[in-house]
Amino acid sequence: MHIETGFSQAMEHHLFRAMFEERKRVFVDLLRWNVPVVAGRYEVDQFDDDRAIYIVITGDDGDHRASARLLPTTHDHILGTIFPNLCKEAPPRGAAILEITRFCLARKLRARERLEVRNQLVTALVEYALAHQIRSFTGVAEWVWFQQILSFGWICRPLGLPTSEEGRSLVALQIDVDDQTREQLRANGILRPVGLSDLAAAA
Numbered sequence: 001m002h003i004e005t006g007f008s009q010a011m012e013h014h015l016f017r018a019m020f021e022e023r024k025r026v027f028v029d030l031l032r033w034n035v036p037v038v039a040g041r042y043e044v045d046q047f048d049d050d051r052a053i054y055i056v057i058t059g060d061d062g063d064h065r066a067s068a069r070l071l072p073t074t075h076d077h078i079l080g081t082i083f084p085n086l087c088k089e090a091p092p093r094g095a096a097i098l099e100i101t102r103f104c105l106a107r108k109l110r111a112r113e114r115l116e117v118r119n120q121l122v123t124a125l126v127e128y129a130l131a132h133q134i135r136s137f138t139g140v141a142e143w144v145w146f147q148q149i150l151s152f153g154w155i156c157r158p159l160g161l162p163t164s165e166e167g168r169s170l171v172a173l174q175i176d177v178d179d180q181t182r183e184q185l186r187a188n189g190i191l192r193p194v195g196l197s198d199l200a201a202a203a
Contacts, residue, residue: 001057001124001194006050018064019056019104020044026104047071047078047101055128057120057194065109066121069102070128073138077101079172083140086172088160096135100125100175120192122152123185127194129177136176143169153188154181 002015010016020042027033027043038044053070071077073093078101080091103121105114129137141149143162150156159172185191 001055001120001127001196003056003128003196004054005052007044007048007052008050010052010054015056015058015062015064016054017042019054019067020048022064022067022106023102023104025107027102030107043102047076051075053098053128055121055124057117057124064106065113066105066117067102068100068104068121068125070125070137071099071101073097073099077138079138079140083165083170083172086140086160086163086165086170091159091172092136092138092174094136096133098129098134098137100137100139116192119190120194122190123192124194126154126177126181126185130179130181134177136174138172138174141171141173143171146171146173149173149175151188152190153184155184 004010004013004016010019023043024037024041027035028037035043035045048069051072055068055070056064057066059065072095073080073091074095077099079086079099080093084091105117105121109117125137128134138159146158155176157174159174162169162171164170182191
């Protein structure tokens with residue numbers, strides 16, 4: 001896995017520029033989300049700032065295969081800013097809580113590859129959390145994806161009832177991460193070996 005903090009720094013690396021291009025292919029071209037596109041190539045929104053944390057999974061060829069964006073909940077983030085109504089109570093915030101957004105798998109992947117890469121990305125998110133004293137993730141998911149997230153085996157709960165937004169059934173969620181999370185993922189066949197790679201060659 002590769003990690004970068006801050007939009008400006010990310011755009012200096014070919015790998016992370018490829019991530020923004022893949023986000024455009026997935027969220028704009030495929031899913032038809034009404035989100036900004038920069039230079040006709042990159043899906044970039046108001047939350048891509050210098051606080052955003054990007055995690056990218058690459059293949060043996062070094063190309064982008066999957067990625068996610070993490071946002072500090074102590075500042076503007078999607079659940080707290082756009083969808084607070086999805087929560088029964090106030091959206092969780094704190095230095096030990098990050099929001100998972102833009103969970104993205106490359107469109108070119110075949111079905112079996114998608115499952116493996118998805119598991120790698122889930123593992124990478126947990127490894128990042130454990131290494132940085134992050135105790136919870138929050139997020140917004142469509143109902144079908146939320147059901148998959150529950151099946152991973154970690155401690156995950158809805159923060160409110162599913163709500164229809166722009167033709168989609170959305171759920172706010174919170175995932176707790178602790179010393180047991182790796183074993184919970186392993187027991188459900190999700191845990192994969194991931195390691196932090198040097199980005200020098202990706203610039």
